[in-house]
Amino acid sequence: MQCQHTCFVLTADPNNCIPCKDYEWSSNRSTSCQNRTVVFLRYDQPVSIVLSLATIFSILLCGCTLVLFACHYDTPVVKSAGGKMSLLILCFLGLSSISIFFFIGRPSPTSCNLGIPTFLVFYTATMSCLTVRAFQIVSVFKMAARLPRAYEFWVKHGGQWVIVSICTITQVFLSILWMSISGPQPGQMKPNREIVLFCTLGIYYFLYAMFTLVVLLSVLCFSFSYMGTDLPKNYNEGKAVTFCLLIFFISWTLFLTLFSVLEQKYISTIIQFSIFFSVFGVLLGYFGPKCYIIIFKPERNTATYFQAAIQTYTLQTR
Template structure:
C-alpha cells in the first residue's frame, strides 16, 4: 500500500544513481567472484558446478581477482582490496529555475598517467568566499566578533612561544616557534665553545699564560745559581711558577660542552690551584718578614721558618682547600644543566653549582688567604730588602684582590655563557698580575741587566 513516489530517500532518487550504481557494481563483483569460484574454464568451454558448496574465504579470494567492465566502468581491486579510484566530479550549481543541483563537471581516474587524472569538461561555479573576514595568516588565531555571524572574526597574533594549528598552543619546553609561528623547532643550545671568537681568544690567553710561566721557570732554572734567583727563595719561586701554570691551564676546563666530569673538574681545579698559588706567595711574604727579624741581634726565628716549614705551610693551606672541595663533591657536586629561564628562544648549557655554599666557601677561602697575604706584604713593603720582593707581592696581591672583588658582581649579573667568560677572565687577569708583578722585574734583570745580578749589588740597599 506504500506509495513509492512519495518517499524521500537517496535510494529512491532516480535522478542521482551514484549509490545505486555502487550497489549495482558490488553485486556484479560478488557474482563474478562466485562464477570464478564454481566454474572451470577450458580451451573451448566453461564447466560450472552449480551444486558445489563454497566457503566465503573462496569468494573473497576470487573477489580480489575480478576484473570486468559494467556500464562503461571498469571494476577491479588492488592488493589491499581497494578499487581503483575513479570518481565523478560534481559541482553545486543553480539551475534556471533557481534550485540548487549537483552537476557532473568532470572525472578523476587514478589509473591514468600522472598529470592526466583530472578531466574537467564543464564550467565550475565556485562557492563565494566570506564577505566578512579573510582567512587568518599563520601565527594568528580567530576571535569571533561579538554580535556578528560566525564567518566574522578578528585575527589575533599567537602569544610568544606559541603556534597555531589551528588554535594557539605553546611549544614544548625545549622548542620554539619559527618566524611564521606554525611549526615548533628545537631551541639552539648555547655554551662557550672553542669554535667562537670569544672562546678562541680566552683559550689563546690561557695557553699563552701557561707558556709564559714555563719560559719564566726555564729562565730561573738556567740562572738558578745567580744571586737574584737565590736571594728570592728559589724553591718557592719554582713551586709558584708551577701553580701559575696550572692556574692558566685550568681556564681551559671552562671552555667546551659542560659534562658531569668537566663541571666537577673546573671548579675544584680552579680552587685548589689558586690556593696553591696564594700559599706560595704567602710563604714568600713570610720569608721576607722572617728574614728581617733574623737580622736583629739575638734573633733565631729563621730556624723556625726554614725550607721544611715553608713546604709544610704550603701543604697545610692547600690541604684545607682540598678538604673543602672534597666535601663539596661528596655532598652536592656541580652538574651540567639546561638553563631555560635566561633566554626564552634558546637553551643555555651550563654547570650548576650543586651547592652554592661549597662554591662560595672555595672562593671565600681563596679571598681570605689573598687578604692575609696582602696585609703581610703591606707590612713588609718598607723593610730594607734590596730586591724588595715585598713591594712586588703587594702590587700583585692588590691586582689579585681588585680582580676578584669586581668579579663577584660581574659573575652574578652576567647572562648565559658570559658568566663563564667572566670567571675565565678573572682567572687569567689575576694569574697574569701575579706572574708579571713578581717575576717580570727579576727576569728583566737576569736577561737585560746582568750587571745588577751580582752579590755586590745585592748588598747595596734600595737598588731594585
C-alpha cells in the same frame, strides 16, 4: 581565550593549543614549532680562540720563566724570589691556567667539576707560597735576631712547606667535599628561542669557603709585604705583591658584579677572563721585575750588589 604562550602552537581552534617539545619554541599565534638554538661557549667562537691563545701564551710564559730561573738558580735574584719555592709557584700558575680550558665546549660533569676547583686549588698553593715567602723575608730581617729560637724552629722543621701543604690540602679537601655533596653540574636555561647550557655552582657555601681561604692568604701576603716596605729594595716586594693582589681583587670583584647582572651564557667567559688576569697578574707583577734584572741588568744580580744593599739597610736601622 586564544593561546599567547610562546611555547605552544596554535591549532585551527584558537582556544586549543598543542605544546611544543622541550627543545622547541613557538612565537605567539604560530602554527608550527621551531627548534631552539643550543648556546654554549664553542671552540670556534672568537672569544674562545682569544682565550685559548691567551692561556697558551700564559702557560708558555710560565715555562720560559721556569727555564730562566732554573738556569740562574744559584743567583741572588732567584734565591731572593724563593729558590725552589719560586719554581713551584711557576708550576702552580701554569696548572691554574689550564682550568680555563674546562669552560670551553659543551658543559659535562667532568668539565664542570674540574673548572673552578682546579683554579682555586693551584691558585691557593700559589698564594700560600707568596705569603710564606713574604713572611720569611720579614723574619730574616726583623724577627731572627729578636726571636732566634722561634726562627730556628721554623727553619729546622720546614715551616714554609708545612704551611703551603696545609693550605693546599685544605683547599683540596673543600673541593672534594663540594663535588661529592653538591658540586658544579651541567645545567640549562630556556629563554624563549635558546637552550643555554652552563655549569651550576652547587652549594654556594663551599665555594664561599674556598674563596675565603684565598682572600685570607692574600690579606696575609699583603700584610707581610707591607711590613717589609722598609727593607732593601732587592727584598722589598711590597709593590710587586700589591700589583698581583690588586689584579686579583679587581678581576673577581668585577666577576661577582657581572654575575648578578649578565645573562648566564656570558658567565663562563667572565670566569675565564678572571682566571687569566689572576694568573697573569702574578707573572707580570712578581716575576716580571726579576726576569728583567736577570736578562737586562745582570750587574744587579750579583752577591756583591745584594750585600751592599743589606749593609746599607743595616746601617740605617742602627
